[in-house]
Amino acid sequence: MTSAIAKATKTIVATGTSSGLGFELIKLLLNSPTSLTPSTTHLNLIFGARDPNRTGQAYSALSYPKTDHILSILPLELSSLKSTASFASATLERLGPEGKIDYLLLNAAMSDGTDKAAKESKSGFCEAFVVNHLSQHYLVHLLEQKLIDSATRIIFVSSGAVRRVTDPSTLEADLKVGSGVEANDTYAQTKFLNLLAAQWWRRRLEGKCKVVAVSPGLIPNTGIGRGSGMKLSMDMPDAKSVEQGAKSILAAFTREDFPSDGEQMFLTSWGEWWDKQVYEKVLDRGLQDKWCWGRKEIEEREGLA
Numbered sequence: 295m296t297s298a299i300a301k302a303t304k305t306i307v308a309t310g311t312s313s314g315l316g317f318e319l320i321k322l323l324l325n326s327p328t329s330l331t332p333s334t335t336h337l338n339l340i341f342g343a344r345d346p347n348r349t350g351q352a353y354s355a356l357s358y359p360k361t362d363h364i365l366s367i368l369p370l371e372l373s374s375l376k377s378t379a380s381f382a383s384a385t386l387e388r389l390g391p392e393g394k395i396d397y398l399l400l401n402a403a404m405s406d407g408t409d410k411a412a413k414e415s416k417s418g419f420c421e422a423f424v425v426n427h428l429s430q431h432y433l434v435h436l437l438e439q440k441l442i443d444s445a446t447r448i449i450f451v452s453s454g455a456v457r458r459v460t461d462p463s464t465l466e467a468d469l470k471v472g473s474g475v476e477a478n479d480t481y482a483q484t485k486f487l488n489l490l491a492a493q494w495w496r497r498r499l500e501g502k503c504k505v506v507a508v509s510p511g512l513i514p515n516t517g518i519g520r521g522s523g524m525k526l527s528m529d530m531p532d533a534k535s536v537e538q539g540a541k542s543i544l545a546a547f548t549r550e551d552f553p554s555d556g557e558q559m560f561l562t563s564w565g566e567w568w569d570k571q572v573y574e575k576v577l578d579r580g581l582q583d584k585w586c587w588g589r590k591e592i593e594e595r596e597g598l599a
Contacts, residue, residue, distance in 0.1 A: 304330050305338040305394060307385055307437070309372065309430060310401030310451070312341075312349040315510055318540035319401075324358035330397075330547055337363040340388055342370025342381045342402075372402055372429040373421050374413040375596045382436035394444035397547055398437065400430045401451040403485070407477040408469065416597040422477075423469045426484035427585075428592065431491045435589035442502045449546045450492035450507040452560065455482040456573055462486070462581055487585050489560070489576045494586035496559055497579075508546035510539035511563030534563065 304327070310316040320339065327334045343349040346367045353365060368384045371377040389395070404425050412424035419428070434441070434448065441448065458479070459465075465483055468475045475483075489507055496505040511534040534542075542563040552559065553567050557577055560568040570577060593599045 302333060303336040303338055304334050304396040305340070305389070306397045306399060307340045307395050308397075308399035308401060309342050309370065309433070310403065311399070312343045312345070312352070315451070315536060315539045315543060316399070316401040317352065318536045319399075319543050320353075321356055321358075322537075322540055322544065324356065324363060327362070329544060335362065338393075339363065340366045340368065340385050342372075343367050344369075344371055371413065372425040373415075375424070375429060375432060375592070375598055376414060378429045378433050379436060379598070382433055385437065386440060389440065395437065395440055395446045396444065398434070398441060398446050398448045399451070399543075399547075400433070400449065400488075401543070402426075402430065403451070403481075403488075405477050405481040408471055408473045408475050408480055411471045414597070417595045418471060419469050420471050420473075420480065422480050422484050423487070426481075427487040427491060428587075428596075430488070431586060432589070432592050434491075434495055435592070438499075438589075442499065445503060447504045447506065447547065448492075448495060448499075449543070450488060450505070451543060452489045452492065452507045452509050453482070453485040454509050454511075454562075456486040456489050456576065458482040459486040459575065462575055462578075465585075486576065489573060490582045491586050492559070493557065493576055494582040496556060497582070500556065504552075506546045506549070506559055506561060508543055508561040509563050509568075510534075510542040539563070 308316065311320050323329060323337060327337050341349070346369055350367050366388055368381055369377065370381040402425065404422055406422050408420040408422070410421040412421040415424055459482055465487070467473060468483060469480065492505055492507040499505060545565060546561050549561065558567050558570055560573060562568050575581070587595065
């Protein structure tokens with residue numbers, strides 16, 4: 295691949311692009327790849343999806359210059375660590391030794407209570423813990439060397455709901471299967487862990503990859519609240535459309551005005567770098583290390599070793 299072609303093509307590996315914000319973001323990029331960089335004309339997209347056929351049909355139905363882009367939709371069930379490992383392996387095979395990942399988007403999330411366990415999980419934590427935090431954290435581990443070789447920008451889609459976690463010491467008990475914690479609280483707690491992971495990876499990959507977290511805002515029409523019983527509507531204060539939320543995520547791909555303080559890497563839906571006091575509990579390095587398990591520890595705790 296010549297340098298001119300490489301510069302014109304950007305590769306995105308992503309979770310959570312089958313519907314909602316992720317789908318809207320990719321739809322935008324397929325029709326306007328220069329939204330990433332002025333020189334980008336082609337996209338190489340590798341997505342994980344629970345139902346690749348249905349997701350493929352949704353993208354096929356879109357109107358965009360299909361000959362300009364490569365779209366690969368691979369099986370991924372984030373409630374299964376084995377499926378996550380298979381997706382990572384298939385992604386690396388698809389890229390080949392010379393292929394690079396320009397952007398890794400970690401967007402997948404679910405809103406559900408603690409009554410369900412993840413598939414084949416041995417650690418005793420609920421499905422939302424595995425989907426919203428552990429599997430995507432594990433995916434970064436599995437792709438780590440390729441990410442370093444590519445100087446990838448890693449985007450964690452977070453939420454302002456992390457502010458509702460006032461006592462992280464309860465997380466161990468609260469996120470176990472059958473704890474009785476309601477979906478609305480479980481969502482905030484698992485997104486809190488997801489933001490811990492963003493900070494943990496920022497530290498680990500400092501000088502090698504750029505790690506950004508972003509809150510798309512309150513988006514009623516994505517379906518994220520289905521399992522929580524929350525009634526979200528556009529009449530709520532600060533509610534934004536799906537298109538607006540997708541543009542907030544896109545900003546995390548393109549912004550270059552990073553604060554000098556590396557811990558201030560959380561972008562708001564209104565375009566500002568959030569003050570660290572808003573999410574100060576996430577900056578506890580001991581807490582980051584407690585919940586952001588190493589690859590070997592994940593595989594041992596989850597019975598994958």
